[in-house]
Amino acid sequence: MNKRIFLSFPHLGGNEMQYINEAFSESWVVPLGPNVDEFERRLEAYLSASNVVALSAGTAALHLGLVELGVTAGDEVLCQSFTFAASANPVKYQGANPVFVDSEPDTWNMSPDALERAIIDRKRVTGRYPKAIVVVHLYGMPAKMSEIMAIAARYNIPVLEDAAEALGSTYKGRKCGTIGNFGALSFNGNKIITTSGGGALICPNDEAERHVKFLATQAREPMPYYYHKEIGYNYRLSNISAGIGCGQMEHIAERVARRREIHALYAKGLASLPGITVHTEPTADAVSNFWLTTILLDDSLQFSPEDLRQALEAENIESRRLWRPMNMQPVYADAPFYGDGCAERLFNRGLCLPSGSILTDEEIARVVDCITKFYHSK
Numbered sequence: 001m002n003k004r005i006f007l008s009f010p011h012l013g014g015n016e017m018q019y020i021n022e023a024f025s026e027s028w029v030v031p032l033g034p035n036v037d038e039f040e041r042r043l044e045a046y047l048s049a050s051n052v053v054a055l056s057a058g059t060a061a062l063h064l065g066l067v068e069l070g071v072t073a074g075d076e077v078l079c080q081s082f083t084f085a086a087s088a089n090p091v092k093y094q095g096a097n098p099v100f101v102d103s104e105p106d107t108w109n110m111s112p113d114a115l116e117r118a119i120i121d122r123k124r125v126t127g128r129y130p131k132a133i134v135v136v137h138l139y140g141m142p143a144k145m146s147e148i149m150a151i152a153a154r155y156n157i158p159v160l161e162d163a164a165e166a167l168g169s170t171y172k173g174r175k176c177g178t179i180g181n182f183g184a185l186s187f188n189g190n191k192i193i194t195t196s197g198g199g200a201l202i203c204p205n206d207e208a209e210r211h212v213k214f215l216a217t218q219a220r221e222p223m224p225y226y227y228h229k230e231i232g233y234n235y236r237l238s239n240i241s242a243g244i245g246c247g248q249m250e251h252i253a254e255r256v257a258r259r260r261e262i263h264a265l266y267a268k269g270l271a272s273l274p275g276i277t278v279h280t281e282p283t284a285d286a287v288s289n290f291w292l293t294t295i296l297l298d299d300s301l302q303f304s305p306e307d308l309r310q311a312l313e314a315e316n317i318e319s320r321r322l323w324r325p326m327n328m329q330p331v332y333a334d335a336p337f338y339g340d341g342c343a344e345r346l347f348n349r350g351l352c353l354p355s356g357s358i359l360t361d362e363e364i365a366r367v368v369d370c371i372t373k374f375y376h377s378k
Helices: 016-025 034-047 058-068 089-093 112-126 145-154 206-216 239-249 252-269 305-314 342-349 361-377
Strands: 052-055 076-080 097-101 132-136 159-162 182-186 199-202 276-278 293-297 350-353
Touching: 016 034, 016 239, 034 052, 034 199, 034 239, 052 058, 052 206, 058 089, 058 132, 058 159, 058 182, 058 199, 058 206, 076 112, 089 097, 097 112, 112 145, 132 145, 145 159, 239 252, 252 276, 252 293, 252 361, 293 342, 305 350, 305 361, 342 350
Parallel strands: 076 097, 076 132, 132 159, 159 182
Antiparallel strands: 052 199, 182 199, 276 293, 293 350
């Protein structure tokens, strides 16, 4: 059996253990410490942002972003339908209700047209505007943020960017996650960089940063005993995990560059197969980190994405179907949805290919060869 090719395997840089060992030697085995502070500083420098809070997960970042935006029980939040469930689930944590917005075919992200239709109609139905907008930069591809932010401003609705998959991606020269009112990042094991598990919230100012840190450490008031005026959460990143992050940040530029190289290898290697399209940036405004390279299969082909996924799996190559839209998930069957089915069509025809920066050119060639052989066998 050939060696397993994983979808997006962690890529260590070499100095992670140095930070971890220092934490152990100084007994900083807690959700605070010098590694956490340093990791936040490095993220701020990379993002050209001033207020980044390291947290235990990207989901925690999204949750606290919604808390900071004042989302409470009974509110509605406009959410991108074509995404992972963690983009929408924190809305329910707050007792609020997600309203799902379809994608557009250029970036696969939230459709500005569908977004505005949803805003207008929810005001008609409920008598008030939704409380927030959660837009996702799917697979690292920047959303159409100029249009989305203009619509948000027109109706005075704040924007929370889910940039969990988009660390290193830029839109009109700005890092994804820094364009909206708040931005969420993820450092899960399969992301561009990892802290094993972890995330961060990009805040707009010092006051928001202080309050997020306060909430993330159980909202304990400065008293000589435990005293709480607000509901808090145990959401801070551990000093050990942050040490991994410090080591990872030393190679962030290389990791993004390698994912983009892998995308180029796929684009070149699959160019001779009519009916298979490698998704790429629609305009020069967007520069994707290509966290995962994705492809679409034309309806004219004699095989489906699931057929291709199984063929790759038979060769010990991991691939993944695109995210099943939230409006198609049983848990959200009753949620309002605005769109024309673009996300569903993408889900039905798309596949994610192995894209980890640790993969070699030879391994990418092996994936291309497997796809090519399967294509010509049909």
